[in-house]
Amino acid sequence: MRDVIILVLLYFGILTWNYQPYMDVINGARLQYLQSVVHTAISEAKIKGYFTSTDLQTIQQNVAQALGYPTGNVFVSGTTTPTTRGTPIELTVSVPTRINLFSLSPSTNHAMLTAHESADSEALD
DSSP: OHHHHHHHHHHHHHHHHHHHHHHHHHHHHHHHHHHHHHHHHHHHHHHHTSOOHHHHHHHHHHHHHHHTOOGGGOEEEEOOSOOOTTOEEEEEEEEEEESOSSOSSGGGSEEEEEEEEEEEOOOOO
């Protein structure tokens, strides 16, 4: 019985040690995707000087679909008031993630992956 207990304890330790690099790679890929989405969206929005609510909802739905999250778990905020040339516009996209495959305290195993970018508006009016 003692050997079974030791084997079970070692199993979770080895499993965590083996899969942690994969969790890091997955979180890194998610963050790169978010940064790409934010960069592309802000490049398009700076021409008109703001994001419409439809733009923000489209970004939210596309990110949720691409990363496999429910739409309610993707948080998107951006500049929704029209701005003129030289005024900064901003966009932030966040998704929840887990840090470790297994955690003894699940409440500390959650984090937010966030991509944020700002650019000067190019809108004339």
